[in-house]
Structure formats: structure tokens, C-alpha cells
Amino acid sequence: MHAPTWLRWAWVVPAAFLVAFLAIPLASLGRQVISPGTVGYLFDPLPWQVAGLASGQAIVSTLLALAIGLPMANVLTRYRFWGRRWALALATVPFVLPTVVVALAFRALLGGSLGSGFAIVVLAHAYLNLAVVVRIVGARWVTIDPRMDLTARSLGAGPWTAFRTVTWPALRPAIASAAAIVFVFSFTSLGVVLLIGDSSTRTLESLVLRQTSILLDFQGAAVSAAIQALVVGSVLVLAARQRAAQRGGSARPMRLIRPRGRSSLAVGVVATAAAVIVLAPVLALVWASLRSSSGWTLAWWSGLFGPNTIDAGSTRIGSPLSAMARSLTFAIATGAVAAVVGGLAAVSVLTGRIGRAFAIATALPLGISAATLGLGTLLAYGRPPLDLRATGLLVPIAHALIAVPLVVAVATPTLRATDPRLVTVAANLGARPTRAWWTGYGPALRTVMVAAGGLACAVSLGEFGAASFLARADGPTVPLVIARLLGRPGEASFGVAAALAVVLVIMTTTLVAAVDRGGRRR
Amino acid sequence: MKRIPAPFVLVLTASALLLAACSSESAPETETEASSAGSVTVQLLTHDSFALSEDVIADFEESSGINIELVSGGDAGSMVAGAILAAGAPTADVMFGVDNTLVTRALDEGVFEPYTSPEADSLRPDLADQTFDGLVTPIDFGDVCINIDDTWFEAEGIAPPTTLDDLVDPAYSGLLVVQDPGTSSPGLAFLLSTVARYGDEWPNYWQQLKGNNVAIAGSWSDAYYGDFTFGGGGDRPIVVSYATSPPAEIVYAEGEPPETVSTSSMDDGCYRQIEYAGILAGTDNVEAAQQVVDWLLSAPVQEDIPLNMFVFPARADTPLPEVFTEFAGQVEMPEQLPADYVAENVEGLLTEWGSVMGR
Numbered sequence: 001m002h003a004p005t006w007l008r009w010a011w012v013v014p015a016a017f018l019v020a021f022l023a024i025p026l027a028s029l030g031r032q033v034i035s036p037g038t039v040g041y042l043f044d045p046l047p048w049q050v051a052g053l054a055s056g057q058a059i060v061s062t063l064l065a066l067a068i069g070l071p072m073a074n075v076l077t078r079y080r081f082w083g084r085r086w087a088l089a090l091a092t093v094p095f096v097l098p099t100v101v102v103a104l105a106f107r108a109l110l111g112g113s114l115g116s117g118f119a120i121v122v123l124a125h126a127y128l129n130l131a132v133v134v135r136i137v138g139a140r141w142v143t144i145d146p147r148m149d150l151t152a153r154s155l156g157a158g159p160w161t162a163f164r165t166v167t168w169p170a171l172r173p174a175i176a177s178a179a180a181i182v183f184v185f186s187f188t189s190l191g192v193v194l195l196i197g198d199s200s201t202r203t204l205e206s207l208v209l210r211q212t213s214i215l216l217d218f219q220g221a222a223v224s225a226a227i228q229a230l231v232v233g234s235v236l237v238l239a240a241r242q243r244a245a246q247r248g249g250s251a252r253p254m255r256l257i258r259p260r261g262r263s264s265l266a267v268g269v270v271a272t273a274a275a276v277i278v279l280a281p282v283l284a285l286v287w288a289s290l291r292s293s294s295g296w297t298l299a300w301w302s303g304l305f306g307p308n309t310i311d312a313g314s315t316r317i318g319s320p321l322s323a324m325a326r327s328l329t330f331a332i333a334t335g336a337v338a339a340v341v342g343g344l345a346a347v348s349v350l351t352g353r354i355g356r357a358f359a360i361a362t363a364l365p366l367g368i369s370a371a372t373l374g375l376g377t378l379l380a381y382g383r384p385p386l387d388l389r390a391t392g393l394l395v396p397i398a399h400a401l402i403a404v405p406l407v408v409a410v411a412t413p414t415l416r417a418t419d420p421r422l423v424t425v426a427a428n429l430g431a432r433p434t435r436a437w438w439t440g441y442g443p444a445l446r447t448v449m450v451a452a453g454g455l456a457c458a459v460s461l462g463e464f465g466a467a468s469f470l471a472r473a474d475g476p477t478v479p480l481v482i483a484r485l486l487g488r489p490g491e492a493s494f495g496v497a498a499a500l501a502v503v504l505v506i507m508t509t510t511l512v513a514a515v516d517r518g519g520r521r522r
Numbered sequence: 523m524k525r526i527p528a529p530f531v532l533v534l535t536a537s538a539l540l541l542a543a544c545s546s547e548s549a550p551e552t553e554t555e556a557s558s559a560g561s562v563t564v565q566l567l568t569h570d571s572f573a574l575s576e577d578v579i580a581d582f583e584e585s586s587g588i589n590i591e592l593v594s595g596g597d598a599g600s601m602v603a604g605a606i607l608a609a610g611a612p613t614a615d616v617m618f619g620v621d622n623t624l625v626t627r628a629l630d631e632g633v634f635e636p637y638t639s640p641e642a643d644s645l646r647p648d649l650a651d652q653t654f655d656g657l658v659t660p661i662d663f664g665d666v667c668i669n670i671d672d673t674w675f676e677a678e679g680i681a682p683p684t685t686l687d688d689l690v691d692p693a694y695s696g697l698l699v700v701q702d703p704g705t706s707s708p709g710l711a712f713l714l715s716t717v718a719r720y721g722d723e724w725p726n727y728w729q730q731l732k733g734n735n736v737a738i739a740g741s742w743s744d745a746y747y748g749d750f751t752f753g754g755g756g757d758r759p760i761v762v763s764y765a766t767s768p769p770a771e772i773v774y775a776e777g778e779p780p781e782t783v784s785t786s787s788m789d790d791g792c793y794r795q796i797e798y799a800g801i802l803a804g805t806d807n808v809e810a811a812q813q814v815v816d817w818l819l820s821a822p823v824q825e826d827i828p829l830n831m832f833v834f835p836a837r838a839d840t841p842l843p844e845v846f847t848e849f850a851g852q853v854e855m856p857e858q859l860p861a862d863y864v865a866e867n868v869e870g871l872l873t874e875w876g877s878v879m880g881r
Contacts, residue, residue, distance in 0.1 A: 029607065032607045033607070100743065103744070104743070104744070104747060104748060107744070107748045108748075193740075194705050194740040194741055195739075195740045195741055195743070195744045195748075196740070196744070197740065198738075198881065199876075199880070199881040206705065209600075209705075210704050210705065210872075212599070212600065212603045213596075213597060213598075213599025213600045213602070213603050214599050214704065214705075214710065214868065214872075215868060215869050215872070216599075216602070216603060216606065216624070216627050217869070218603070218606075218607070292776040293775075293776070294776065294777070297776055297777075299776040299777060300776075371596075371600060371603075374596065374600070375600070375603065375604050375607060378595070378604055378608070378613050379604075379607060379608055379613075382613040383608060383611060383612065383613040384611075384806075389593065390591075468570060468594070468596045468597070468600075469594070469595065469596045469600065469604075471594060472591075472592060472593065472594065473568055473570070473572060473592035473593060473594035474592045480570070483570070484570055484571070486743040486747065487570075487571060487742065487743060488571075488770065488774075488832065489746060489763065489764075489767045489770040489771070489774070490770040490771060490773060490774025490775070491771075491774060491775060491776060492774035492775065492776060493770075493774050494747055495776070
């Protein structure tokens with residue numbers, strides 16, 4: 001391939017990022033905790049049993065997320081209908097809702113019939129990860145030419161055969177990507193299982209938390225965290241193997257299909273069902289934000305924006321507006337960092353084995369428990385001689401660590417499917433290597449980076465674990481404020497938390513819709 | 523070649539900056555800035571339930587010339603874990619919020635530097651000996667107690683329970699929700715309270731609770747807002763919470779505060795949690811850190827603590843707000859276990875609890 005020279009070195013930036021912000025914190029932590037005796041903890045059956053339990057739960061969550069998410073991805077990214085852009089942005093909302101909020105909303109909606117336990121946890125996980133499926137699979141699906149499917153049908157294939165032989169092979173890498181990520185998120189879930197789970201839904205992440213902050217058993221926690229990283233790493237490598245390089249499918253997004261006749265009905269049903277599924281918990285939150293013991297009230301909303309904000313004058317929560325501004329700033333910073341690092345990592349996948357290895361390595365942070373990463377970052381960068389806490393960079397960096405693998409997952413399938421002969425043609429027509437390469441891959445990159453950027457911003461807006469370790473005590477993000485409010489009694493606490501959660505939903509939808517719009521304009 | 527149009531990026535960034543500017547009127551003045559040459563900054567490591575009024579902090583900063591930078595370490599347990607891992611080369615100067623279930627572990631790891639504050643002479647008599655040889659200073663205490671929804675019991679015409687033994691009475695079957703002690707601090711405190719009360723027979727007590735259809739929630743929020751009849755529209759009128767939860771009904775009410783509260787705290791079976799502050803060993807700012815510890819135990823802070831953190835001040839004769847004296851549980855004889863006993867046995871207790879309750 002006529003690759004420009006700089007491309008061969010594209011992996012350096014993601015590698016440096018990982019070394020600085022993943023390897024060094026883990027090493028700082030490991031140095032304190034790990035000793036020769038730690039190996040003995042590997043023979044404790046408990047973490048392995050929990051790993052087995054969590055794997056089962058994660059598999060079911062993944063299947064459910066795919067079952068709901070694939071039709072949504074199909075309809076929301078490929079068909080033209082009124083409100084499509086907002087519907088697509090809304091689909092990202094579950095992903096950004098803090099898990100505390102989702103868990104409580106699900107309990108409110110379904111807790112009566114399902115109670116706590118496996119069923120409600122799996123439903124909550126599928127809900128939270130719909131955005132992953134829609135974005136990753138959708139970004140690829142939209143580049144598959146619908147006319148190929150039509151051609152197959154006109155040659156006599158039934159609709160399912162046409163799907164199986166034409167669309168499915170092209171889509172499989174993206175589905176494998178999405179499934180791997182949903183599995184990892186469900187496997188490492190913490191908030192949901194703590195709040196609405198029971199003994200059948202334990203995860204290694206909850207075990208690490210217990211060992212770290214209640215038992216102060218650091219060696220046991222290190223072993224549990226290592227086992228979790230091992231499982232996650234294996235799943236990611238397996239998924240990468242599944243993703244054989246695929247040809248077929250232009251890199252440009254196809255024109256949107258205008259649904260006609262029967263397909264119009266199907267599109268309508270799926271779009272409506274998607275809206276109901278996504279919005280039901282959100283509406284529960286809106287309802288909670290307007291209710292008090294004396295009926296309907298606007299007090300919680302005015303508590304957010306009015307002059308008497310809740311806890312005004314106290315360090316604990318401060319102004320909700322400043323928390324919103326802080327969250328938004330962190331989100332934009334995360335999006336920028338993740339786009340650069342993730343984009344370079346995705347591009348380096350094309351160049352060879354080292355690049356592919358690093359692209360998988362960028363996904364490791366997903367398997368490292370937030371407690372481990374938070375403590376390690378504090379030990380490495382939270383004290384003299386290198387104290388980065390005051391710069392406010394630690395939170396976006398931690399968020400970028402989690403967002404980069406998502407960027408890579410969204411970008412890689414489409415990049416891989418791009419026909420490299422375009423580059424050759426451009427080079428033969430006289431273009432310099434960089435220009436030729438950009439002619440071939442530019443359109444694909446532009447489409448996927450926008451989808452990826454939206455996802456990265458969403459991750460940052462809703463992230464709780466790393467922020468709780470690394471944010472200043474008087475400089476919380478919106479999820480931190482919500483968690484603090486929910487941690488104390490009083491109807492104002494609950495009402496304002498619900499209102500803030502609704503604000504988070506609005507912020508996400510707007511930000512994601514703006515980013516999407518910017519990418520769509522041509 | 524088009525990217526995200528610059529106007530969009532500009533609009534977003536401008537909005538973010540505008541929001542930040544508009545809200546800066548309440549941004550605390552405690553941001554780290556070398557306001558004058560020679561001003562010292564003390565980093566105060568706390569957990570995420572810490573709160574004090576900004577005026578109280580600003581007054582101290584003015585009078586002492588010390589800048590206070592608030593650093594968060596997550597929840598109380600994570601904060602202590604971080605301090606233990608960083609022992610000797612700490613991430614802050616003073617740590618506040620380590621409680622009596624975790625403090626001996628931190629002491630054993632050499633996290634603290636000894637300092638006996640002159641203000642410690644003003645401690646309540648029952649806390650005066652709680653300094654562990656001058657390594658830590660008690661700052662506040664709270665009681666984890668059973669909370670009862672009185673309106674529910676009135677409506678049903680049943681007398682509410684008054685002792686731990688009542689909770690296993692079949693008359694109260696299916697009415698109690700507790701938190702999992704492995705994932706919740708008040709849940710652990712309630713378990714320790716039953717251990718203190720019943721000694722080696724505590725598994726039998728929990729067996730009976732299980733027979734009485736106790737519900738187990740994963741966290742305080744889940745129990746109080748999800749299962750408790752008063753807070754969350756659940757179906758359990760008895761919940762493990764804090765002695766200071768009833769006053770919150772008034773403090774955090776909408777509009778006109780109610781005259782009286784609908785929940786009350788059961789005085790029997792409460793477990794006392796004491797929070798300490800200490801100077802982290804290895805800090806450079808020892809003198810300034812000492813002043814901060816003195817300040818935490820001083821009258822202005824101690825008076826400010828109740829309505830901000832919903833715990834009781836450790837300083838003797840601190841005036842309490844009216845909602846506290848009227849509606850908070852005043853527990854004379856809480857259950858307590860020695861701190862080193864807890865540190866040694868917590869893992870065994872949790873494992874046995876798990877096998878008794880089938881979790």
C-alpha cells in the first residue's frame with residue numbers, strides 16, 4: 001500500500017498515551033501492593049467463581065443488547081424519517097446516564113414486578129449499552145450499499161437469504177466489535193449490580209471495591225483486578241481475531257433510504273419502540289423531578305437555576321451550573337483527546353502487526369477496575385514531585401482512557417473495509433503519498449470520527465468512577481453531584497438529583513446531535 | 523476537505539466558558555492561587571460526604587493565611603485505601619473522615635503523624651480518650667440507627683418496634699430493609715451493632731431476621747429511596763439509616779418546612795461511628811497542617827458541621843440546631859466494638875453473614 005511515511009509511526013502516540021496514563025499508574029500501584037506472596041491469592045476460588053458468574057451475566061446482557069440494538073441501528077442510521085437525527089442522539093442517552101440513576105429508574109419502573117436480581121440487571125445493562133450497538137454497527141451499516149441487497153432480491157433470494165449472504169458478512173466485524181464492548185461493560189459493571197443486583201450478579205469489579213475499601217485487602221484486590229483484566233483481554237483478542245479484513249462496501253455513507261409501503265410501517269414501529277425504550281426511564285426521572293410530598297412542584301428545578309441553589313454557600317455541592325460547565329468542558333476535552341489518540345490508533349491498525357497490537361492494547365483500560373486505575377493515578381500523579389491534580393487534566397485523561405477503545409471500535413471496521421485501491425489510483429494520478437492516502441481514507445475517517453466523537457463525549461458526561469477519585473472535592477462533575485445528592489435523605493435531595501439527571505440527558509442529546517450534524521454536512 | 527464546522531466547535535466552547543463565567547459567582551474562593559508571596563497551601567483529603575460552609579473556610583483562610591485545597595479520595599473506604607497505599611509519601615497534608623471501622627488499619631500502616639491539638643481538651647468526655655495515643659483527633663460522630671416511618675405505622679394502627687428484638691417479631695414480618703454490609707457502610711455498622719449486642723449468637727439473630735422476610739439493598743440510597751415507604755414510595759417502613767435522618771425532612775423540604783417529621787429514629791441498637799482527622803506522615807507542611815486540625819475542632823467548624831454533614835460535633839457544649847435537638851435520635855448508649863477487634867474480624871464477619879443470608 002502506498003502509505004505515507006508518517007502513517008507507519010501513527011502507533012507511537014497511542015502507545016505513549018497508554019504508557020503514561022495506564023502503565024505508569026498501574027506500576028505505581030503494583031509496586032506498593034504486589035509481593036511474592038500475592039501469587040498465593042490466585043488459588044483462592046472466590047474470584048474465579050465470581051468471574052464465571054459475571055461472564056454468564058455479561059453474555060446474556062450482550063445478546064439482549066444486540067437483539068434490541070440491531071433493529072435500532074438499522075432504522076436509525078439508514079432510513080430517512082422525520083426526527084431521525086434527534087432519535088439517533090437520543091439513543092446515546094442511556095449510555096450517558098449515571099448508573100446510579102439508571103438503577104433507581106429501573107427499580108421505579110420494573111422493581112415491583114422484577115425486584116432485584118438477574119433479570120433486572122440484564123435489562124439495565126442492555127439499556128445502558130444500546131448506544132454502543134447503534135453507534136458501532138450503525139457507523140458500518142450506513143456504508144453498505146442497499147442496492148446490493150436489492151440486487152440479491154431481484155435475483156430471487158428471499159429477504160433473510162439476502163441479509164445472510166450480502167449484509168451479514170459485511171456487518172459481522174462491526175457486530176463483533178460492538179458485542180465485545182457490551183460484554184466488557186457488562187462484565188465490569190459496578191453501579192448497577194451494587195444497587196439492583198443480588199448474589200447472582202456479582203462482578204469482579206464489585207469484589208475489588210469490597211476488597212479495597214472495606215476489607216483493605218490489597219493483595220486480594222490486585223489478584224481480582226488481574227483476573228478481570230485477563231478475561232477482558234481474552235475477549236478483546238478473540239473479537240479482534242473474528243474481525244478478518246473485509247472488503248466490499250464503500251467508505252462513503254450511503255444516501256438515506258426513504259421507506260415505502262410495508263417497510264414504512266416497520267420503520268415506524270421500530271423507531272417508536274426505540275423511543276419508548278429509551279425514554280421510559282428518562283420520563284420516570286422527569287416525573288420525579290416535578291413531584292414532592294405536596295404534589296406537583298417546580299421547586300427542584302428552581303433549586304438548580306434560581307438564586308437559592310441547593311446547598312448554596314456550602315462546599316459540598318456548590319453551584320449546579322458550575323458542575324454542568326465543568327462536565328461539559330471535561331466532555332469536550334475528552335472528545336478531543338480520544339479523537340486524536342483513538343483516530344491514530346485506528347489508523348495504525350491498517351499498517352501492520354504492531355499497529356494492530358496497540359489498537360487492542362488501547363482497549364485494556366476497559367478491563368481495569370476504576371478503583372485500581374484511580375488509586376494508581378493518584379499514586380503516580382497526585383503527589384509531589386508530579387502533582388497534576390490542580391491542572392484539572394486528570395479527569396479528562398481518565399475519561400479518554402475509557403473513550404479511546406470506543407473510538408477505535410467505531411472506526412476500525414469501516415476503515416478496514418475501505419478499498420485501498422483508491423489510494424493506488426490517486427497515487428498513480430500524481431498525488432503525493434499523504435494526499436493519496438487521504439483521498440482514499442478521508443471520507444471514511446470523517447464519518448466515523450464524528451460518530452466516535454459523540455460517543456466519547458457521552459462517556460465523559462456520564463462517567464462516575466474515575467471522576468470520584470480524581471475530581472476536586474469542591475469541583476464535582478454532574479454525576480458526582482447526583483451521587484452526593486442521592487446519598488442523603490430529604491425530598492429536596494432526591495428531587496434535585498432527578499432534575500440534574502434530566503439536565504444531563506438534555507446536555508448529552510444536544511451535544512451529540514450537534515456533533516452528528518457537524519459531521520453530516522457535506 | 524470538511525471537518526466539523528469550526529462555528530459549531532466555537533459555539534460549544536463559548537457556551538461552556540459562558541456557563542463557567544456565569545456560575546463563577548459561587549465558585550469557592552478556595553481555588554489554589556498563590557494570593558500573596560509566602561501563603562501556604564494545605565491539602566485536606568476528605569471523602570465525598572464532606573461539607574462545610576464556604577464562609578467558615580474563607581474566615582479561616584483570612585485569619586490564618588493558609589489556603590485550603592479540598593482533595594477528594596472517593597468514598598471513605600477508598601480514601602483510606604489510597605492513604606494507606608501512599609503512606610510516607612502522602613497525596614495530601616491532612617486527612618479527615620477516617621472512621622472507627624478503618625482507623626486501626628490506617629494506624630498500623632503508619633499513615634498518621636502524631637499531633638495532639640490543644641483543642642482536644644474541649645472534646646466530649648466520651649471521646650476524650652479516642653485519640654489513639656495522639657495520632658488522630660475525633661472531629662464528629664454519628665449513629666447508625668433503625669429509622670421508622672411513623673405515618674405508615676399510624677395508618678396501619680400498629681405500634682412501631684422499639685428494640686432490636688422487636689425486629690424478629692413476626693408482627694413486623696416483611697417490614698424491614700437493611701443494606702448489604704459488604705457494600706454499604708451503614709449496613710456494616712448495623713451488622714456490627716448486632717454483633718456487639720448478641721455476641722456469638724449474632725448468626726441466630728440474622729437467621730431469624732431472614733425468617734422474618736428482611737429485604738437486603740445494595741446501598742443506602744437504594745434502601746432509603748427505593749424500599750423505604752417514606753422516602754421512595756417503597757413497601758418497607760423500617761430501614762437502617764442515621765439518627766440524623768429525620769431532621770433532614772425539615773431541612774430539605776420543599777417550600778415551607780413542615781412543623782414535625784414523619785420518621786423517627788429507634789434508640790435501641792444504634793452503632794456509633796466516629797470520624798477522625800489526622801496529619802499525614804511525610805507531609806512538608808506540618809505546622810500549617812496542625813493549624814488546620816485545630817481549626818477542624820474549633821467552635822466555628824463544630825457548629826457548622828451538623829447542618830452540613832448531618833452528624834454530631836465532637837466538641838463538648840457545641841450548640842446544636844433546633845431541628846437536631848427536637849427530631850434527631852439522641853442515643854445515650856450506642857453499641858460499639860473496639861476498633862482493633864473490628865479491623866481483625868471484619869472479613870470473617872462478612873463471610874459468615876454471607877453464608878447465613880445466602881448471598
